[in-house]
Amino acid sequence: xxISCSRKSGQSACQCRRDLMPDKFVxxxxxxxxxxxxxxxxxxxxxxxxxxxxxxxxxxxxxPWHIREACIYSLEKGFTSYTSNFGLLxxxxxxxxxxxxxYKVDYDPQHQILVTTGVSEAADLAFRALIDPGxxxxxxxxxxxxxxxxxxxxxxxxxxxxxHMENEFRITAQQIEKSITKKTKxxxxxxxNNPTGAVLRKKDLVEVADVVNEYDLAVISDEVYCKxxxxxxxxxxxxxxxxxxxxxxxxxxxxxHAMTGLRIGFAAGSEELIGAMTKIHQYAxxxxxxxxxxxxxxxxxxxxxxxxxxxxxxxxxxRLIVDGLNKLGLDCFEPKGAFYAFPSIKSTGMTSEEFAGGxxxxxxxxxxxxxxxxxxxxxxxxxSYATSREQLVEALGRIESYLDKSx
Amino acid sequence: MKEILEILENDPKIKPKEIAAMTxxxxxxxxxxxxxxxxxxxxxxxxxVIDWEKAGEEYVYAIIELKVVLRSRTGYDAIAERIAKFPxxxxxxxxxxxxxxxxxxxxxxxxxxxxxxxxxxxxxxxVQGTVTHFVLRTYKQDGDILFEKERTERLPxxx
Numbered sequence: 001x002x003i004s005c006s007r008k009s010g011q012s013a014c015q016c017r018r019d020l021m022p023d024k025f026v027x028x029x030x031x032x033x034x035x036x037x038x039x040x041x042x043x044x045x046x047x048x049x050x051x052x053x054x055x056x057x058x059x060x061x062x063x064p065w066h067i068r069e070a071c072i073y074s075l076e077k078g079f080t081s082y083t084s085n086f087g088l089l090x091x092x093x094x095x096x097x098x099x100x101x102x103y104k105v106d107y108d109p110q111h112q113i114l115v116t117t118g119v120s121e122a123a124d125l126a127f128r129a130l131i132d133p134g135x136x137x138x139x140x141x142x143x144x145x146x147x148x149x150x151x152x153x154x155x156x157x158x159x160x161x162x163x164h165m166e167n168e169f170r171i172t173a174q175q176i177e178k179s180i181t182k183k184t185k186x187x188x189x190x191x192x193n194n195p196t197g198a199v200l201r202k203k204d205l206v207e208v209a210d211v212v213n214e215y216d217l218a219v220i221s222d223e224v225y226c227k228x229x230x231x232x233x234x235x236x237x238x239x240x241x242x243x244x245x246x247x248x249x250x251x252x253x254x255x256x257h258a259m260t261g262l263r264i265g266f267a268a269g270s271e272e273l274i275g276a277m278t279k280i281h282q283y284a285x286x287x288x289x290x291x292x293x294x295x296x297x298x299x300x301x302x303x304x305x306x307x308x309x310x311x312x313x314x315x316x317x318x319r320l321i322v323d324g325l326n327k328l329g330l331d332c333f334e335p336k337g338a339f340y341a342f343p344s345i346k347s348t349g350m351t352s353e354e355f356a357g358g359x360x361x362x363x364x365x366x367x368x369x370x371x372x373x374x375x376x377x378x379x380x381x382x383x384s385y386a387t388s389r390e391q392l393v394e395a396l397g398r399i400e401s402y403l404d405k406s407x
Numbered sequence: 408m409k410e411i412l413e414i415l416e417n418d419p420k421i422k423p424k425e426i427a428a429m430t431x432x433x434x435x436x437x438x439x440x441x442x443x444x445x446x447x448x449x450x451x452x453x454x455x456v457i458d459w460e461k462a463g464e465e466y467v468y469a470i471i472e473l474k475v476v477l478r479s480r481t482g483y484d485a486i487a488e489r490i491a492k493f494p495x496x497x498x499x500x501x502x503x504x505x506x507x508x509x510x511x512x513x514x515x516x517x518x519x520x521x522x523x524x525x526x527x528x529x530x531x532x533x534v535q536g537t538v539t540h541f542v543l544r545t546y547k548q549d550g551d552i553l554f555e556k557e558r559t560e561r562l563p564x565x566x
Contacts, residue, residue: 055564316429323428
């Protein structure tokens with residue numbers, strides 16, 4: 001699902017891929033994975049010029065200079081080798097220290113933390129480590145696009161559960177309980193949420209934990225946006241009593257320290273679960289890139305100042321875009337995390353794809369149609385506010401003129 | 408209040424309407440807070456950072472370090488204030504180390520700056536000695552890097 005090409009090479013790759021029929025050699029399980037909705041939209045955007053994009057799932061800040069400098073310095077000193085499968089011990093110790101400090105959760109840096117090539121790898125490892133063929137995994141939607149395919153590839157069955165704007169896109173313990181069958185193995189939590197910006201409060205998490213305990217589920221909690229919360233601090237799911245042993249925490253540096261392209265993340269959990277993930281990781285990936293690990297060490301040691309600055313700036317943009325969208329009549333609940341607004345466009349009578357396609361064609365603003373994040377995202381748009389204030393204001397103006405024209 | 412200042416520090420042209428949206432205050436509240444801060448002198452001035460070289464204007468800048476003999480009681484403030492009144496002087500700072508005051512002076516030519524220092528500054532009774540450093544090139548000014556802006560190509564749409 002990751003789009004791993006530069007703009008130019010991406011363009012040619014997409015053009016030749018358009019009419020691609022699956023090769024007879026391609027495995028059935030891969031053939032059955034539907035094409036990414038984001039991919040389709042991506043192709044459209046590439047054909048146009050002068051587009052303002054609110055479609056981007058990464059910070060518009062460049063990695064802070066002190067982190068880039070640390071990466072460069074590590075290369076100068078000749079750090080270009082493999083590291084331990086688990087990742088550099090110094091990095092794991094820093095991660096452990098931070099979890100103790102921020103969330104009062106104790107992870108042994110020797111056995112309970114695994115450094116991965118981005119959070120995406122960690123998610124894939126977690127699914128493969130947990131899932132036996134036919135196991136069901138509950139996935140609250142709308143959500144990040146890669147969980148469902150990763151679960152399918154691991155031989156599991158994703159069971160989507162719909163969340164709604166009326167409940168601020170929070171999953172409830174009752175909804176989870178209703179979706180549980182004999183085959184249910186695990187639950188995915190991803191809060192603060194991409195694409196909705198929803199967060200779960202501590203009391204929600206406690207209720208979810210009760211269900212998890214009662215039905216003895218494993219939990220994969222993707223908390224990569226944990227630093228980006230507004231008006232309240234994040235609660236780590238494994239800090240809820242009894243949850244640490246059942247939970248794999250996924251996290252990384254992409255969003256908090258603007259390090260997306262460096263591909264660096266980690267997983268934390270019980271020795272047994274992390275051990276199982278490491279077994280796959282050591283054969284599939286060996287270790288995360290050492291340069292990125294060096295950057296991550298610097299980020300944890302000295303990155304808080306720059307991070308706080310970024311968060312404050314996101315918060316201002318968040319208010320700006322939510323206020324702007326609401327004034328245009330596109331109902332938008334107040335997102336409390338990540339850097340996305342998820343307005344409803346139901347008042348226009350258009351589907352998400354119609355609206356987003358028209359907006360792109362007529363006003364050259366790219367947003368991602370909500371339905372690519374799950375069926376219940378239909379009728380919404382994901383607007384990333386990880387873009388400059390000037391661009392946000394310009395984009396809001398263009399959306400207004402699009403709405404005027406289409407009425 | 409700090410929030411408004413942080414926003415204005417980077418973009419003085421931003422409208423109170425936008426600040427209001429970003430801070431959750433009303434437009435009137437924002438406007439009145441800004442007025443207040445202007446009155447109190449917390450907001451001193453709205454300035455534009457200009458790359459004069461790019462505009463084709465030649466300005467010469469020099470950093471001048473001064474050694475000062477203090478007259479009894481008046482202290483550094485008095486001499487600093489006197490020097491600050493020259494429009495050629497862009498900044499005046501009291502510094503630690505081998506010298507006492509550091510000035511930045513702007514002129515149209517090296518000659519003009521050199522004469523200004525020789526005639527107006529070095530001649531001041533309390534000034535014991537001056538060291539003039541001409542600026543050859545400015546790379547960063549008022550927090551703004553004067554190189555080409557860093558441009559990173561993000562993919563226009565990503566998950």
